[in-house]
Amino acid sequence: MPLAIAVPSAAAPLRRPHHFRFLQPSRKLSLSRTRCASSLPAETQPAPPQPRRYPRQYPGEAVGVAEEIRFVAMRLRNTKRSTRKGNNRADGVEEDDESEEEVEDNEEMDEEGNDEVKEEEGEDNHEVEEWMPSMEGFVRYLVDSKLVFDTVERIIAGSTDVAYVYFRRSGMERAASIEKDLEWFREQAIEIPEPSTFGSTYAAYLSELAGRSAPAFLSHYYNIYFSHTTGGLAIGKKTCDKILEGRLLEFYKWDSDPEILLKDAREKLNELSKHWSRKDRNLCLKEAAKCFQYMGRIVRLMVS
Numbered sequence: 001m002p003l004a005i006a007v008p009s010a011a012a013p014l015r016r017p018h019h020f021r022f023l024q025p026s027r028k029l030s031l032s033r034t035r036c037a038s039s040l041p042a043e044t045q046p047a048p049p050q051p052r053r054y055p056r057q058y059p060g061e062a063v064g065v066a067e068e069i070r071f072v073a074m075r076l077r078n079t080k081r082s083t084r085k086g087n088n089r090a091d092g093v094e095e096d097d098e099s100e101e102e103v104e105d106n107e108e109m110d111e112e113g114n115d116e117v118k119e120e121e122g123e124d125n126h127e128v129e130e131w132m133p134s135m136e137g138f139v140r141y142l143v144d145s146k147l148v149f150d151t152v153e154r155i156i157a158g159s160t161d162v163a164y165v166y167f168r169r170s171g172m173e174r175a176a177s178i179e180k181d182l183e184w185f186r187e188q189a190i191e192i193p194e195p196s197t198f199g200s201t202y203a204a205y206l207s208e209l210a211g212r213s214a215p216a217f218l219s220h221y222y223n224i225y226f227s228h229t230t231g232g233l234a235i236g237k238k239t240c241d242k243i244l245e246g247r248l249l250e251f252y253k254w255d256s257d258p259e260i261l262l263k264d265a266r267e268k269l270n271e272l273s274k275h276w277s278r279k280d281r282n283l284c285l286k287e288a289a290k291c292f293q294y295m296g297r298i299v300r301l302m303v304s
Contacts, residue, residue, distance in 0.1 A: 064270025064273055065269060065276070065285075066266040066269050066273075068284075069219065069222065069223065069285065072285050131235075132242075134243070134302070134303070135190065135243050137302045138239055139190060139193065140193055141299065141302045142178055142181060143182070143196075144195050144202075144301060145174070145251070147195045148203055148206070148295075148298070149175040149224070152221055152224060153173050155206070155210045156221070161214055163214040163218065163272060164218075167218075167265065170264070171254070171261045172229070172254075172262070174228065174251060177249075177251050178250070196301065198301070202294040206220055209287070213280075215276055215283055216284060217287075218269060219283075219284040219285070219291060220291045222266070222269050223288055223295075225262060226262060236252045237252060240252070
């Protein structure tokens with residue numbers, strides 16, 4: 001078999017290299033440096049600290065609750081004067097409401113009790129100014145006063161509450177002194193009546209209040225004795241001069257200086273109130289207005 005001889009095929013022609021052409025861009029390119037956003041958020045500036053707000057201080061609060069009560073009493077007195085001035089103004093004169101707004105502005109007092117105090121004071125101003133007490137009215141006043149003082153002193157003496165024990169044997173007790181005066185009136189053949197609705201209502205309210213809130217009851221305790229040793233003493237002496245020919249009753253006599261006794265009670269009340277919350281102090285102030293209302297009704301029995 002003949003051998004096949006492989007003949008190389010003709011070599012492929014060499015290709016001439018082409019020159020490279022650079023493509024011209026259709027538009028000009030601009031080179032710019034872009035800033036990439038940081039992956040972490042920028043730190044915010046801390047807010048400036050807010051000024052610290054301190055609670056508003058009540059008038060007399062720095063001294064004690066007894067001083068706060070004094071401001072309440074002054075406020076009620078100013079209300080009475082404003083009412084009197086308003087009633088005396090001529091028709092057509094525009095009233096200034098500034099004093100009224102001043103009275104109603106800040107302290108959280110019992111508005112209903114406060115309004116009743118103002119209303120009664122305005123209605124009976126003419127009676128207090130004339131001040132023509134009668135024997136029967138004076139005896140009614142003593143009977144109601146004895147019931148009130150009996151109630152207060154019985155609660156203080158019989159309670160186991162530490163707040164009440166604090167005021168035992170204060171030297172200001174008046175119930176026994178009034179009993180001596182009523183006995184003297186009996187010897188003069190003057191009839192001693194039963195307590196009026198004003199005295200009975202107030203005594204019942206004090207008994208209920210004593211078991212519910214010591215700050216509220218002690219407000220009445222302090223203001224009852226405060227009223228008697230200040231304005232009550234002056235009214236009593238004036239009444240005795242008019243209808244008893246100057247005889248001073250035992251109700252208006254003390255074994256010690258009443259101002260010193262009252263000062264001691266005031267200091268005890270201030271010391272005790274250091275442990276009260278602001279809510280308890282406000283309740284004490286509210287009850288002060290009610291005390292003035294109840295005692296005012298009893299005092300006006302003299303001229304009824």
